[in-house]
Every structure is written in structure tokens, then in C-alpha cells.
Amino acid sequence: xxxxxxxxKKVWDIIPQDKQEKYGQHYRKAPRSFVDVPALTNFMDExxxxxQADPANVACRFKWDYPIVNLMSGHIRTCCRVPxxxxxxxxxxxxxxxxxxxxxxxxxxxxxKLLGITHVDCESCVRLEWNGSAPPxxxxxxxxxxxxxxxxxxxxxxxxxxxxxxxxxIPTDPEQLPFNHPLLRADRPEMLExxxxxxxxxxxxxxxxxxxxxxxxxxxxxxxxxxxxxxEHFPAAPEKLEKVFWEWFYDVxxxxxxxxxxxxxxxxxxxxxxxxxxxxxxxxxxxxKKDRHVELGILSNMNTKPLQMDRFLNLLPELxxxxxxxxxxxxxxxxxxxxxxxxxxxxxxxxxxxxxxxSEREKYGLTPDNFGMGFQMALNSFSISSLPEFVxxxxxxxxxxxxxxxxxxxxxxxxxxxxxxxxxxxxxxxIEEARDYIEIFAxxxxxxxxxxxxxxxxxxxxxxxxxxxxxxxxGLAKSVSSHERSQFDIDSRAHWYHFVEQMKTRxxxxxxxxxxxxTDFYNLCKKYAGV
Ligand code: SF4
Numbered sequence: 001x002x003x004x005x006x007x008x009k010k011v012w013d014i015i016p017q018d019k020q021e022k023y024g025q026h027y028r029k030a031p032r033s034f035v036d037v038p039a040l041t042n043f044m045d046e047x048x049x050x051x052q053a054d055p056a057n058v059a060c061r062f063k064w065d066y067p068i069v070n071l072m073s074g075h076i077r078t079c080c081r082v083p084x085x086x087x088x089x090x091x092x093x094x095x096x097x098x099x100x101x102x103x104x105x106x107x108x109x110x111x112x113k114l115l116g117i118t119h120v121d122c123e124s125c126v127r128l129e130w131n132g133s134a135p136p137x138x139x140x141x142x143x144x145x146x147x148x149x150x151x152x153x154x155x156x157x158x159x160x161x162x163x164x165x166x167x168x169x170i171p172t173d174p175e176q177l178p179f180n181h182p183l184l185r186a187d188r189p190e191m192l193e194x195x196x197x198x199x200x201x202x203x204x205x206x207x208x209x210x211x212x213x214x215x216x217x218x219x220x221x222x223x224x225x226x227x228x229x230x231x232e233h234f235p236a237a238p239e240k241l242e243k244v245f246w247e248w249f250y251d252v253x254x255x256x257x258x259x260x261x262x263x264x265x266x267x268x269x270x271x272x273x274x275x276x277x278x279x280x281x282x283x284x285x286x287x288x289k290k291d292r293h294v295e296l297g298i299l300s301n302m303n304t305k306p307l308q309m310d311r312f313l314n315l316l317p318e319l320x321x322x323x324x325x326x327x328x329x330x331x332x333x334x335x336x337x338x339x340x341x342x343x344x345x346x347x348x349x350x351x352x353x354x355x356x357x358x359s360e361r362e363k364y365g366l367t368p369d370n371f372g373m374g375f376q377m378a379l380n381s382f383s384i385s386s387l388p389e390f391v392x393x394x395x396x397x398x399x400x401x402x403x404x405x406x407x408x409x410x411x412x413x414x415x416x417x418x419x420x421x422x423x424x425x426x427x428x429x430x431i432e433e434a435r436d437y438i439e440i441f442a443x444x445x446x447x448x449x450x451x452x453x454x455x456x457x458x459x460x461x462x463x464x465x466x467x468x469x470x471x472x473x474x475g476l477a478k479s480v481s482s483h484e485r486s487q488f489d490i491d492s493r494a495h496w497y498h499f500v501e502q503m504k505t506r507x508x509x510x511x512x513x514x515x516x517x518x519t520d521f522y523n524l525c526k527k528y529a530g531v
Contacts, residue, residue: 055139061143062137072196078101092238100248201269294322302329320366324373334386380419417499
């Protein structure tokens with residue numbers, strides 16, 4: 001029986017060698033095909049947890065390959081859609097490095113997946129599936145061909161009849177799947193997210209106390225939350241978590257992770273960020289590889305002050321010898337409009353930082369082969385009217401510095417008054433204008449992205465301009481321009497009014513000073529609010 005670096009059986013040891021050969025012949029060069037997934041409605045009148053379904057209804061590799069670790073609060077989870085679990089001192093003492101991915105709780109959830117049992121942690125996917133929509137989970141074909149066979153090399157060939165293969169190989173009887181079965185372990189992370197905490201210098205309008213200490217202070221100041229309740233949301237991580245995390249990262253994480261994302265709060269605002277960057281550099285340097293198979297994503301508001309900016313840039317020459325750096329400055333509007341949404345932002349400093357990175361990139365060892373940048377745009381009801389000038393500005397930066405910048409997709413749905421669909425149909429014209437502008441430059445601006453995707457398969461999309469229109473703006477322009485609105489969105493206009501009035505009182509930020517073009521919409525929302 002083969003073992004991994006931490007001495008555990010590998011997941012693929014489930015398939016005996018003789019069977020690998022036998023079935024390998026049988027399925028040799030078999031093309032992939034779609035899998036017939038039985039409808040979840042066959043198994044339950046309404047989404048139920050726990051309930052027996054087919055493994056094809058719940059299969060998802062994210063439970064094995066997508067750990068998220070919060071170094072400040074000690075929360076962990078596998079997949080961003082499931083609830084957080086708290087790691088305690090007792091967990092660290094008892095399970096050591098297995099506290100990161102292999103606590104009994106996580107192994108139990110994997111066991112249910114293999115047996116086809118729903119669990120409330122995966123409620124969002126189960127509900128989508130039950131309603132007939134495509135859930136974000138990986139699916140059975142991806143679990144078998146992509147994960148067990150592709151990544152773990154548990155079988156020589158991809159298989160056509162995934163369900164037959166699954167029934168042949170994977171125990172579907174609980175008796176044959178004891179709680180210490182090697183298939184329940186996860187020792188091969190692919191996407192790792194490291195959360196540094198919620199310290200942030202901004203309080204963006206759609207953000208919350210969970211990601212911003214500035215929001216936290218504001219809500220405490222105005223009595224919306226009590227200081228003493230904060231402990232419940234932000235417990236302190238066990239003292240030994242960091243040590244155990246880095247041990248795990250050296251033994252396991254660095255060997256298989258293809259993508260590592262660093263999240264906050266605002267990373268560059270936190271001293272821990274620089275420490276984590278140094279540790280990551282050391283971990284990959286020690287591996288001696290310079291093939292840049294690891295992509296490191298950093299999401300930052302880039303409101304970074306000069307001293308921290310120097311510190312950040314000085315890390316890059318060494319870091320980018322080992323990783324492909326994807327910088328995602330969060331922004332979707334310009335100047336005063338951006339300063340309203342991203343409250344606390346100094347636009348001049350932000351723009352100066354972006355220009356500095358672009359103009360000094362050679363000095364810091366950044367090339368199109370080890371560095372990519374995409375604006376992380378969170379489209380919302382306040383940003384739509386500046387979308388055309390925003391993409392124009394981005395394109396002018398690309399031309400000025402001869403470096404491509406991607407447009408990364410996101411639309412805010414909650415808080416509800418941020419959803420662009422609360423706007424009146426005339427705002428659709430701004431989206432159409434931006435879409436038409438993007439159309440002209442999309443082919444040219446995707447050259448680096450296309451080249452990178454060819455060279456580094458598995459790289460996270462860096463914000464293709466073509467797909468920004470195709471997958472986002474085409475649909476958004478149509479739906480916002482249409483007169484049809486859900487009652488929920490119409491009712492959200494009253495929330496919009498109350499929100500902007502609250503921003504006026506609490507922050508002294510008058511929405512009409514920042515967006516005079518929203519005067520009619522403001523008056524409409526005021527009516528909806530019954531004022
Ligand atoms: S089934 Fe859905 S919620 Fe559950 S782990 Fe997969 S993606 Fe996450």
C-alpha cells in the first residue's frame with residue numbers, strides 16, 4: 001500500500017492493481033460522455049437533509065480539494081458555500097495537521113457524498129438541483145474522471161459509463177465504507193484559500209462586518225451591534241493553528257495546490273500578509289521548482305499607503321520566480337463615484353498605485369509570463385452609470401503601459417439595494433455603451449490572456465474581455481433595459497432610498513453629489529419609501 005508524505009493511505013489505493021489493468025483494457029481510449037443523473041425530485045418531495053439520493057446527485061470534488069483556512073478566527077471549511085467550522089485547541093492537540101482537511105466532521109461529510117446522502121451543509125447546491133438549475137458542485141463525471149482518475153491517477157483511463165464504474169469500484173453500502181476508509185481522506189488540495197482576517201481600511205457599501213473592521217466600528221458606533229457580541233463572530237484562532245497550518249502546507253499543500261488565493265479584509269493592510277508572502281516564497285524556493293505551476297491570487301483594494309506598497313513590491317522579484325501572480329485590484333468605478341462605493345478610498349492613491357505597478361513592473365521582475373492583473377469589478381446599482389468611462393479608462397491604461405488588464409466578473413445581489421436590477425430601464429443604456437466599447441477592443445485585449453491560458457493550463461481566467469461581454473454584459477444589458485422587474489427588486493428601491501439616506505447621516509456622503517445622473521432614480525426610490 002503506497003503512502004503519502006504524512007503516512008496515510010492514498011485515496012486511489014481503493015482500486016486494486018489487477019482491476020486497474022482489467023478495466024483499463026475494457027475502457028481503453030473510451031471517449032467521455034454525459035452522465036444520466038436521476039432527478040433529485042425522484043428521491044424527495046422537497047429538499048431534505050439528510051436524505052438518501054443517488055451519488056450522482058451529491059458528488060462534488062470540492063469536499064476533497066478545496067480547503068479554506070482562516071488564520072485569524074480559526075475557521076475552516078471545504079468549499080466556499082458550506083458553513084464554517086471552528087478549529088479548537090483540542091482539535092489541534094488531537095489531530096495535528098489533519099485539523100486542516102481531515103477532521104472527523106469533514107470525513108463524515110465525504111462519506112455521505114460517496115453514499116449519495118444529502119447534507120444541510122450543501123443546502124445551496126441541493127436546492128438548486130432540486131429546482132432543476134445547475135448547481136456549482138463538480139458533479140459525478142468530474143469526481144470520477146477529473147478527480148479520482150485524472151488528478152489521483154487511480155485508474156489508467158477516463159471512463160465512459162461513469163455510473164457503472166462508480167458502482168463497481170466505490171462502496172455504496174455503508175457497511176463497506178467504514179469511517180476510516182482511505183477514500184474519506186483529503187490529501188491533495190488543488191485550490192487553497194488563506195483568509196488573513198477582516199482588518200480593512202475601507203467600508204465598501206456592499207461589504208459587512210465579516211470582511212471589514214471599518215464596517216464593524218461603524219455598526220458599533222451607531223448601536224446596530226454590541227461590542228460584546230463580536231467574539232461570537234470572530235473567535236480567536238487556536239495559538240498553534242499557524243504552526244500546524246504551515247507544517248501541513250510544507251508536507252501537503254505546496255505539493256498539489258494549483259491555485260492559492262489570499263483574502264482579507266485588505267491583505268496589504270495587515271502585517272500578517274507580508275509574513276505569509278515570505279513563508280510562501282520560502283516554501284516554493286525550498287521545493288526548488290521554478291515552473292510556475294502555482295497561481296497566487298491576491299485580492300486588494302490597492303488603497304495601500306506608500307510604505308506598505310514599497311514592502312509589497314519588494315517581495316515580488318523573489319516571489320514571482322516561483323508563482324504566477326494574479327493581482328486583482330477591487331474597483332468598478334472612477335474617482336468620486338468609486339469613493340462613494342468604496343468608502344475610505346483615496347482615488348488618487350489607488351490610481352497612483354496601479355500606475356506605479358504598471359510603469360515599474362520591470363524593476364520588480366514582473367513579466368507577462370509571471371504576472372497578470374484583472375480589475376475585480378463588483379457591478380452594483382451605484383457603479384452602473386460609470387461603467388462606460390471605467391472600461392474606457394482601463395483600455396487607456398492598457399495602451400499607455402502596453403500591458404493587458406482583465407475585467408473580472410461579479411454582480412452584487414445582496415445587500416438587495418445593490419443589485420443593478422433595482423435600477424430603472426434607462427440605466428441599461430450605460431451597460432450597452434460599455435458593452436459596445438468592450439466589443440471593439442476585446443480581441444486585442446485578450447491576447448495575453450489567450451497566451452497564458454495556452455501555456456499554463458488550469459490557470460484561473462484572468463478576466464477575458466470577450467467573455468465579459470458574452471457571459472455578463474450581453475445578458476445584463478438586456479435584463480436592465482427591459483421593463484420587467486421582480487417585485488423583490490421593485491421593493492428594494494425603498495431599501496435603496498433608506499440606505500443612501502443613512503450614508504448621508506452616518507458618513508456625510510450625499511449620493512447626488514457623487515451621482516447627479518441618479519436624481520430621477522433617487523426621487524423615484526423616495527416615493528417607494530413613502531417619503
Ligand atoms: S455540493 Fe455545493 S456546497 Fe457542497 S461542497 Fe460541492 S459546491 Fe460546495
